[in-house]
Amino acid sequence: MSTRDLYTTAPPTLTWQVPATGAARFSWEYDDGRERLLALYQKGKDKQWDGATRIDWDLEVDPYDPLGTPDEVLTLHGTRHWAKMTEKDKGDLRRHYASWQFSQFLHGEQGAMVCAARIVESVPDLDAKFYSATQTMDEARHAEIYGRFLHDKIGMLYPINDNLRGLLDDTLRDSRWDMPYLGMQVLIEGLALAAFGMIRDTTDKPLPKQILAYVMQDEARHVAFGRMALRDYYRQLSDAELREREEFVIEGCHLMRDRLRGVEVLENFGIPKKEAEELSEQSEFLHLFRKLLFSRIVPCVKDIGLWGERLQKAYLDMGVFDLGDSNLDLLMAQDEEIAERLDAERFATEERARVTEVTDTIAQGATTD
Ligand SMILES: [Fe+2]
Ligand SMILES: [Fe+2]
Numbered sequence: 001m002s003t004r005d006l007y008t009t010a011p012p013t014l015t016w017q018v019p020a021t022g023a024a025r026f027s028w029e030y031d032d033g034r035e036r037l038l039a040l041y042q043k044g045k046d047k048q049w050d051g052a053t054r055i056d057w058d059l060e061v062d063p064y065d066p067l068g069t070p071d072e073v074l075t076l077h078g079t080r081h082w083a084k085m086t087e088k089d090k091g092d093l094r095r096h097y098a099s100w101q102f103s104q105f106l107h108g109e110q111g112a113m114v115c116a117a118r119i120v121e122s123v124p125d126l127d128a129k130f131y132s133a134t135q136t137m138d139e140a141r142h143a144e145i146y147g148r149f150l151h152d153k154i155g156m157l158y159p160i161n162d163n164l165r166g167l168l169d170d171t172l173r174d175s176r177w178d179m180p181y182l183g184m185q186v187l188i189e190g191l192a193l194a195a196f197g198m199i200r201d202t203t204d205k206p207l208p209k210q211i212l213a214y215v216m217q218d219e220a221r222h223v224a225f226g227r228m229a230l231r232d233y234y235r236q237l238s239d240a241e242l243r244e245r246e247e248f249v250i251e252g253c254h255l256m257r258d259r260l261r262g263v264e265v266l267e268n269f270g271i272p273k274k275e276a277e278e279l280s281e282q283s284e285f286l287h288l289f290r291k292l293l294f295s296r297i298v299p300c301v302k303d304i305g306l307w308g309e310r311l312q313k314a315y316l317d318m319g320v321f322d323l324g325d326s327n328l329d330l331l332m333a334q335d336e337e338i339a340e341r342l343d344a345e346r347f348a349t350e351e352r353a354r355v356t357e358v359t360d361t362i363a364q365g366a367t368t369d
Contacts, residue, residue, distance in 0.1 A: 006150070006157045008096070008268055016165075022175035024121045033127035034232075040225055041127065044134030047218070051145040054214060056346070059207040061153040064091030066098040068204045075262070075283045081271065089269075095156060096265045101195070103158035104260070106146035108192050111168045112222075113139035115184035122177040123229075131225055138218045145211055153207065163259035164188075167252055178233055182245060185226030186304070187252045190297035191260075193219050193335075198292060200338070210342065217339035220332040223300065227328075230304040246311045249301055257290055257318065291320060296331065298323035 004010050074093060076082045085093070116136040120129050150157050160168075171183030193216065200212035234242060266276035280286055298315060301307070302324040315321040 001151070003147075003151070003157055006155060008099070008156060008158055008264075011159045018169055018172045020118075021173065022122055022177065025124050025177075027124060027126040027129070029126060033125075033130075034228075036228055037125075037127040037131055037225075040221060040228070041131040041134060044131060044138070044221055047221070048134075048137065049141075049214065051141055051148070051211075051214075055145065055210050056207070057148070057152070059210075061149075061205065061207050063095050063154050063156075065094050066154055066205065067094075067199060067202075067208055069094055069097070073285050075266065075279055075286065076269075079279060081269070093265070093269065095154065096158075096268060097262060099150065099154050099156040100158045100262045100265045101199075102146055102150055102154065104161055104164060105192060105196070106143060106150060106157075107160040108164065108188055109139055109143040109146055111164075111171075112184055112189060113143055115171065115180040118172065118180050119177070122180075124177070128225075128229055135222055135225065138222070142215050142218070145215065149208070149211060158264060161260055161264065163255050167255060170248075178230060178245075179248075181226050181230055182248065183252065185222060186230070186300050187249065187256070187297060189219060189222055189226070190300055191256050191293055193223065193296045194293045197335070198289065210346075213335075213339045213342045216335040220335045223296065223328070223332065227300060227303055234305040242306060243308060243310070246306050246308050249306060250311060250314045253294070253297065253314070253318065257293070261286060291323075294318070294320040295323055295326060296328070299326045299328045303328065 004014065071077050071090070074082075074090075074097065076085070076093065113136055116132050116139055119132040120136060123129055123132065167183060167188065171180055171188075174180075174183075196212045196216050196219070200209060200216065203209055203212075234245070237245075261277075261280040263273065263276045263280055266279065267273055271279070294315075298320050301311065307324070312321065315324070
């Protein structure tokens with residue numbers, strides 16, 4: 001079925017064009033490369049996987065509770081609207097929220113694919129081009145998987161959130177080659193990763209858990225790349241140039257904190273925008289969620305050397321300054337471990353099932369003999 005038919009509100013056109021500026025760069029130096037970047041490229045090649053086979057698409061998903069979300073977590077819980085809702089309405093609400101959330105993941109993954117391809121085009125060094133080419137493929141696989149989940153399992157899609165689109169637009173229009181890294185790899189991916197992690201660790205539904213765990217396994221490489229490339233580059237920039245990047249980060253963080261809350265969902269339930277914003281603002285769960293959302297961004301920004309006074313103050317005001325000390329490497333290592341453990345568990349179960357099947361067949365054979 002065409003995605004147009006599954007959108008809650010179909011976008012006016014099905015193509016979005018962002019004019020490109022900046023140069024495509026070639027490198028004639030084929031011999032050299034930074035060891036760490038080439039190692040990451042190798043890992044990117046070694047760790048490719050196919051969502052069509054690695055994910056168990058036969059698992060059923062209840063579209064009215066795709067993630068097993070408890071009542072208390074829903075923004076409307078405890079409000080006057082909640083009291084009027086039937087069980088069916090609550091199911092619809094869960095479906096809309098899951099659809100909104102995963103649709104933003106999907107559009108974000110497409111954005112990541114386009115940005116990674118842009119980096120292939122514009123970054124001066126060949127080692128970074130090679131690595132980004134593997135990431136472009138990773139992001140294509142992620143977009144494919146989220147798209148399939150939404151089409152086949154939830155049957156509903158939300159258009160891209162206006163503010164997410166705005167941030168992508170700024171990121172892509174900028175002619176400085178480091179901006180797609182900063183906007184996409186550090187900000188948008190950092191935010192996405194935190195959101196993936198929260199759902200991965202709280203959902204009791206096996207299909208979304210698999211999807212998120214496996215996607216996160218790849219994202220650990222992406223963040224590692226952004227950090228390496230930017231740390232090297234930002235050491236060479238002047239103070240004024242660094243301040244510009246910090247301003248961009250501050251603005252992006254504010255926007256993501258205040259404007260990515262699924263207000264569109266509540267509007268679709270007939271709640272006026274202003275009230276929907278207030279309800280989201282008051283939601284205790286969203287408060288916690290918003291802080292956790294920065295768990296990947298803040299330490300990364302600090303690590304790449306964007307830690308000027310203004311940025312520190314902005315993070316203090318947002319209540320996320322302390323996150324600068326969290327151990328990003330440990331979080332990434334855990335992401336990889338979780339995916340590997342999930343594979344091992346599933347493999348063990350499948351192996352047991354296969355052994356049982358073989359034993360049964362043998363037993364059957366013995367009785368028919
Ligand atoms: Fe991705
Ligand atoms: Fe990514």
